[in-house]
Amino acid sequence: MTDAAYTLVYDPNPAGKASVSEFRALLEKGTDESKIDAMKQILVTMLDGNPMPELLMHVIRYVMPSKNKELKKLLYFYWEIVPKVESDGKLRQEMILVCNAIQRDLQHPNEYIRGNTLRFLTKLHEPELLEQLVPSARACLEHRHAYVRKYVIFAIYTIYTVSDHLIPDAPEIINDFLVTETDPTCKRNAFVALGNVDRNAALRYIQDNVAALSTLDPLLQLAFIEFIRKDKAPELRTRYIALLTELLDSPSNAVAFEASTTLTGLTSNPSVISLASTRLIELVNKEPDNNVKLIVLERIEQIDNKNPGILEDSTLDILRVLSTPDLDIRKKAIDLALQLTSSRNVDDVLKLYKKELQKTVNSDADKSVDYRQLLISAIHKTALEFASVTATDVVDLLLEFLPEISTVAATDILAFIKEVIEKYPDLKSTIITRLNSSLHEIKSGKVFRGALWIIGEYSTTEKDIQNSWKSIRECIGEVPILQSEKKKHSDVEETQEEDAQSTHKPVVLPDGTYATESALTIEKIKKEQSRPPLRQFIFDGDFYTSAVLASTFVKLILRFEEVSKKADVLNALKAEGMLTLVSILRVGDSYYVAKKIDEDSAERILTAITYIAEGEANKKLLELAFLDATKDAFKVQLAAEDKKKAKRDAAELQKHRQEVDDVVHFRQFGKIDNDDVEDSDLSAATGVKVEEDLSSRLNKIVQLTGFSDPVYAEAHVKVHQFDVVLDVLLVNQTTETLRNLHVEFATLGDLKVLDKPTTQNIPAHGFFKIQTTIKVTSADTGVIFGNIVYDGGHGLENKIVILNDVHVDIMSYIKPGKCSENRFRTMWDEFEWENKIAIKSNLPSLKDYLDALLAGTNMACLTPGAVIGEECQFLSANLYARSSFGEDALANLCIEKSVDGPIVGHVRIRSKGQGLALSMGDKVAAIARNTNKVKVTHV
Template sequence: MSEIAYTLVYDSNPASKVSVAEFRTLLEKGRDESKIDAMKQILVAMLDGNPMPDLLMHVIRYVMPSKNKELKKLLYFYWEIVSKHDEQGKLRQEMILVCNAIQRDLQHPNEYIRGNTLRFLTKLHEPELLEQLVPSARACLEHRHAYVRKYAIFAIYSIYQVSDHLIPDAAEIINDFLVTETDPTCKRNAFISLGNLDHEAALRYIQDSISNLSDADPLLQLAFIEFIRRDKSTELRSRYVALLTELLDANSNTVVYEAAHSLTLLSSNASVISQAASKFIELAIKEADNNIKLIVLEKIHEIHVANPGVLEDLTLDILRILSCQDIDIRSKAISIALELVSSRNVDEIIKLFKKELQKSVNDSYDKSTQYRGVLISAIHQTAIKFGQVAGGVVDLLLDFLPELSSSSESDILGFVKEVIEKFPELRSSILARLVGALSQVRSGKIYRGVLWIIGEYALEEKEIQSVWKQIRESIGEVPIVQSEQRLHLAGEDGQSEESTAAVSSKPVVLADGTYATESALTSDNKKKLSKDDTSRPPLRHFILTGDFYTAAILASTFVKLVLRLEEITDADVKVLNALKAEGLLILVSILRAGQSSIVAKQIDEDSAERILTAITYIAEGKKSKLLEVAFLEATRDAFKSQVQEREQKKALKDADELLKHSHAVDEVVSFRQLSKAQPKSVNDEDLTAATGVKVEEDLSSRLKKIVQLTGFSDPVYAEAYVKTHQFDVVLDVLLVNQTTETLKNLHVDFATLGDLKVIDKPTTQNIPPHGFFKISTTIKVTSADTGVIFGNIVYDGGHGAESRVVILNDVHVDIMDYIKPAKCNEAKFRSMWNEFEWENKINIKSTLPSLKDYFVAVLEGTNMSNLTPGAVIGEECQFLSANLYSKSSFGEDALANLCVEKKGEFITGHVRIRAKGQGLALSLGDRVAGLSKKGTGIKLDKV
């Protein structure tokens, strides 16, 4: 009852304006249907800022006598918003007639008219009018219909709140009503009112009702819970906890939710918190609505954050929610479980994750691929945190490696890399499993990842020979060109060797519009290789389909294996030379195949150069220490540094979480009221949460947000202070009349471009000569696109002249207020980069002194975070490439890739920005382009 309620009214046609005279005509001569339409328009106009006091008597004469129920309902809306006092602040004489009509409606035989009238009394705040209505309102407490009685209770309470001398015994009346009432809604309303009027009487009623609490109506149970939550008496807390614990077994899920939530607020006892969390988990499992499930899961997470370690025994119960098919609910449950996992329950959680992963492989659910990715990521995090389960987890994931999608395989490989680096005792078994899986891998990306792991961690001679044998089988027969031609010729049935060799040719049109000649042999091979041919070994299939990046990685792996085998002192020289010769044969065969017509795509220059370099290194052997460092130490050290950096970040994060819930015994208690200067370490959010009053920002920051709307020589000077909230912009406009005349009917009309919408319209005012006036308007923001607010000031001209207009300057909404830095992993970044269709490429030319300065300027100017690990730029660095990411307040993702280099005194390059919507990509692009122009000091020689 103490909360303020608002009614939102939508004007479907704001341009149409009906005069007061037309409204009078509609009310005088119209039928009830036309009067209903007229009253609706009158209500919208009044809420829009036009009070129309001249219509009051017409409404009394022509609308109030009507018996139409819809019109009577609109009439009470009109009484609610109409001004009841004159210009001197006295009650208007017409309201006496209104009061008599309200009194008649309070005695109306129709219960719905009575109830609607009583509901209106709760919004009436004039004691002069309420004084005459008190007897009728009290009489409604004994009405036979519950619809009347439930509003009569609130009417009595509201009248007492307005003026307690009108009903001095309101608490006694409500208490007596509560004892004798049987309707649940009326009892709920009566208890709420009694709790606000007489705290002790409400407590006595709760004590009298404890024996029948479980059988009480859910509405009354919810009222009890709300009363307990608002009660501040600490001496009754234990009794309240016992009462709420009993309500946890109620039949209504709403009551159970509110009781569990109130328990977490009242008590910090571990058993009580655990009991409340168990009820939340039951609700999340039983409820069918996915939104309710997410809300309950969020509540469980809040309990864990406020009470760390208490919910550890409920981890498996939380994971029962995985039976739901919604991916968001599953992800939320798994993320909560990962925070609760410990050495005591890690084995059971890993077993559950394994079962879910096995089920997801055969699941036909459309989000099963995404769910597998979530499970693999969860298993990854758990195994890295608890090394005792890493071995079994790796074996399971490698079993699924050929069956999962490419995104899931990438996650598995990332996990295997980290495990094989952190746990040396598992390397030999993991390498054996990876080598065995090579023959089944059909993804070039996954094959490259496996080759990198093999090249870095195959350290023993036995392992190197086993790897080499498997790679040799994956290549197939060499030389590749001759064997493929022989297979093609053998497949030509009914043709002689001569006729097959004389292949025909035909002209084809290339992508650029030119003509070229294509042989039938090449065309047939391309048709064959365009299909997923599983008959060929994996590496051979990659080469014939034009995946020479994988071939280049294979060449680097050969070099690593040969160099490492040369390091082994007891290695057989004959075996080493045989491997070298075989490696050279394979690489030369790949080069020849890449330059022939049997492949779907010719080899690129970069891959050919890398393969030729590898051939040189293998032929010459280990002659340079630098070569050994580059192939055997550099890449592994780089990966090791990445793993260590992730561990350091995780340790810092865990330390920060620990500090949030710990306090030093000698920590100084800071009293804001006693300190002369407020230290920056004091958290203003605590003060805001406690008082509900936001800490005011300093004057200098306010001055920066002031925008001049008109010129100093205009008749009306205007300036606006732009305040940005989470989803709206508030303009506080100061208007100054710079003329010697009174500006009549002055109003400001605002309009917008972009995803902006004007919510409220400023009122019309008369401004005296040299007078000041302030108005405020709210602009709703629906996306992080660039928006423009424009408008004009309109006021009446003198002596019947037309209205005069002053055009306002445009106000550009700064999108940086809605864009915040965010973090995501590399896999998610690449997935979004491929998914987003809007790209904005900005060419860069800046004169900032270094790449580091430009990089910092881009991060600060776009509110984006750096996702590239180890992007520390030294003075000697002349090239920079980094990925950036941010998220708007509306959930929009923004990606950026920065590629710049230092050429002389200029920094050149480009920034590519991708987003789901065009507006965000263009807005951020304009921001980056502005930063580049701002940093340049280029002098123009010609225009």
Template sequence: MKTNIINKLLISLSNVKSGKVYRSSLWILGEYCFEESDIQLAWKHIRNSIGEIPILSSEQRLNGIENDDETNENTTSSTPSGPKILADGTYATESAFDTPEITKSTNNKSFKTPIRSLILDGDFYLASVLSSTLVKLILRLNKVSERKDLINALKAEAMLIMVSILRVGETSYVKKKIDEDSSERIMSCVRFLSEGQTDIKLLEEAFLDDTLEVFKQQVEETLANDNNNAANIANNNLKIENIDEPITFRQFTNKDIKIVDENDKELDAVQEGSNAKEDLSSRLNKIVQLTGFSDPVYAEAYVKVHQFDVTLDVLIVNQTTTTLRNLSVEFAALGDLKVIDKPTSANIAPHGFHRVQTTIKVSSADTGVIFGNIVYDGQHADDSTIVILSDVHIDILDYIKPSTCSETQFRKMWNEFEWENKISINSNLTSLKEYLDELLKSTNMNNLTPGSVIGDCQFLSANLYSKSTFGEDALANLCIEKSKEGLITGHVRIRSKGQGLALSLGDKVAAVARKNNTVTVSTV
């Protein structure tokens, strides 16, 4: 039924106004037109949808411009060669220049064919898909037909269409100029058609076989995700109680009775605490040394991060043989941090211990620095000693969480965000996927393109996204390849609305790449 479906699709395309729908339809025509009659019918429809070519010449003619050279000659001849003198001997007043109006006719409401209208509106992604479809149709016709004259004629017409799109894309007749990616894609299709006789098998494999294989993999991934969602829904429905199941009333049961009901288990977990006890050994990883071992006062802090607060639990040790009087710890902060409370002063006995706590309010995910000092009185009233504390840097990963967004939202935010941090990479890791996993683990970002890694590939491009606890968005684009020497080279571009978040994430990316590697960072 392919021929019947393709005929119905071609009939319906005359009413399609959406570029996204037209792109999908063109892909279907390029993939499933196997018969010579279907190929010619699809080609005829595409040719009629483009309209008169070359597009630039026809648009100039519709807007009243026949030829640029003639226009220039008319403009030159209409320019006065000298002043005009009236009969009474005075000079006539005239305009400094007089050129014919070369503007687009606003009254010209001529009907635009679908593809032509979308191209003039600036949809050059559609133009690149159109170029690939034309190449596919020619390659399929070459497999099923022996008419070399027809194949050569379609090749010439296809190249004329592509070059016409490239020319009009650089003029003011389109709403926006053609982008570099679409221009390169269309130009590569032109080269394939003009120089493809020697590598016809390679072109058929790339355009006809590989694209269909990638489509199959995408369909399989979609089905797998649907099956996982269906399994989750089925698991949620397992909690349905059976008929004649006895109802347990907690108020009437003894404490020694074993809890069986799911609601009772949940209530018991809430009352007794469902969270496991904290492993005290894990605190050692979050302890920051504030002073040296040779200082009269030794201090270290346990940094505990809550949702919007950072608590410093400071342990102070008097390493002298005298009492430290009126000892106080003073903290200050840089960045979007604010010290909430000030620890009270105390007297510490010789070789004694003292603990103080202070809370710092966090208002953004930018890198923050906490610094301070310890002050205590000496032998005299006006004599005091100050011990400078080491800086405490807040880890941005405590506030960055992996998140998801659509491709449209990602592109919109990528264009809107002002700050960009570009990190060049030269890594010794064995595979591209290994580097991607290490990057995701170190930056708490989510991979929005899970299908970017297919087997042992030589090139990888992925979009990453994360969101801070304060609602700040962080975008990243990873573009790496594996060189002949076995090194992974490329760059990571990070964009965010604020400079601090872009720099902080850039430091994390650079830390990953610095493991026995070379890194270059540039901020825009």
């Protein structure tokens, strides 16, 4: 193992390091400024793995005598990491000179140099060096400056920890120092040291200061809390709880936070937990820092998971944080409130959501749309969980905002209403009535189509059907549409002619200006612009909505025929429906619309007219197609979603399940070492520790050079979350020593080499291992290449061995993700990079190809499983994945298969960046190639 590095320095130029001889020249002849630059380079080189022990005497001779403060600070960084012992474990002779210099700095008149030297002693772990420095360190205990005293107490503690015989009276020294010290930082450091060396003395000090606990400095209060957290004496738990309860009222937010979290770990008493949680909720609402708010909310969530039901009464207090404009905080607060909502507080929570939703409608903020979406989702989940209490109120609330919000949010509302109306038939008439009243205010074609589907499927009574028909007719306006529009346009043209004839007679307004338009013309224009919504969709060229309207007319007529015997009303509905649909067809071919009607919509409308006029012949088939099939498909979709939810709930329950015969461990009944407790807590937090299978490393080894090359090299590629580590084995296959051998790596793509392997001499047939780290910044295909360079013999030029390329697999950074349909469609429209790959595969079924595609690309299928059937010859599915760097990858699969032919189709991949789209396309193409390989069954 290498020595631990205590100071990490970023290396901006890993390839441009000087040699040892160049460092020596810089230290010998340079000025203080050049020595500072040289020392920085030396530190970075040493931290990269090259200790350069031969530089030690030059540093002692040419750097240590300098009085430059910055250079002296760098010098102490150098003492931290320089090798201080020989290979046999004995202290190096040069360190005696270093020890003398440190001793002089401990007696330096400048308090900052003395304090910096004492801080260095806390990182020194060689008893031979510390033994000579003990008297000088003890003399600093009475220094006048607090900067020195706050470090000397930790220095004494470190010396005692390394070797207690060097300063056996350290506990008494620390205790006396704590009693007499007045500086808050020094007292805090002294108590921390005392708690680690003498627990009983620390307990006595806490007991002596209990009466004045609230007046102590926050630093010392935090030290008390940390001591209590580490101390596991069950006999003192009651006193600890009382002490921490008093610290909850501290004016310092840090003290209150630490006291609250420590209290929740010490006891499960509901009253104490509630008190600590209330203080944390106050911190969330008072603390201005958003990061602190998120941390405290996470801690409150942990408390709720550990003590369910205690925080229900605090739900509204937690939701006060919604006044914060940050969306992440709002999302965290709403997620927490969803866990805490119960039948007792659901009404108040929904009122608060309604108030916040009203704010988003009237707000022009950039994130108001996302926040509105978040609120609607929260209302949706709350209403489904407490439907018997809140469904009616929630539907009224959401339909009230339906015309005022965006298309995406309104679509979510309609999806929720469909789910509620299917699961709770008693609310059917109420919801249909409320939806009919909001129909004329809807301005989005997609939302209107959703409303038409609900009306057509769930208007089951005679009254509901007639009211729905009336509302739809009001949204169409005057029919026939073409004749009424011609009449309007002729009236406007006549008005314009009259205005043109009267232009020679200018009209003077009361303010003295001339009127340019007549009131009649303006009124006609306004009347033209204020069309009913369905009529406006028709003139805008949205004939898909007209096709949905045709299906809705057929459903309402078939349903009315089932529930009513009024033949005259039925005939009137049929006549009016056919007149409306024929009118739409005629206006669709006129020049009044933005674009002509498409063939598909025209065919569907004509088919609906035929069903209305001649439906008696195939009445049973029509009822099956229009009244039963669509609703059954929706029920299957809901059942699939419920099954997924039940599976997730069962998995969550299984995670926390305990068998009745499991052993219950009580920590209070036995003495447990700190290390054992920490190990068990770590295991519980991270899961079961899995040992790495050494044989699996063979699958990740890449050969970099050939067996006949002078240097054989192979690398084990280890992929972490944001970097790639190459463990390279070098073998000298010659009979000569290869001098100054080093490996140079370079990259293509969003990769960056972080460190440069050191130069080494490899003896004949010798082995050597190096390690380098490659930083990965995006899920893009990357290539690592390089070469091996070593000195040629007898003055010849350097010899080079070219390495094979190492390709970084992006699948290590792609993970399946979940995404709503609306979010998927929004991103699909926003992302500009698309990669379309043609598919031809010999797999036996469409489902097999989908499974192979999901396994090969690490994507998740967003299309419900019930929609993907085995008997169908066509398959269309949306796929989604998310990279470790926050990049979204979208894919749409469209394939078909004939009876005996191959699977053909295409995959469209979209992403925000070009690299990810191309990389995923390569994976899809590779899957297609692998599935087309010919399998030899016999010879």
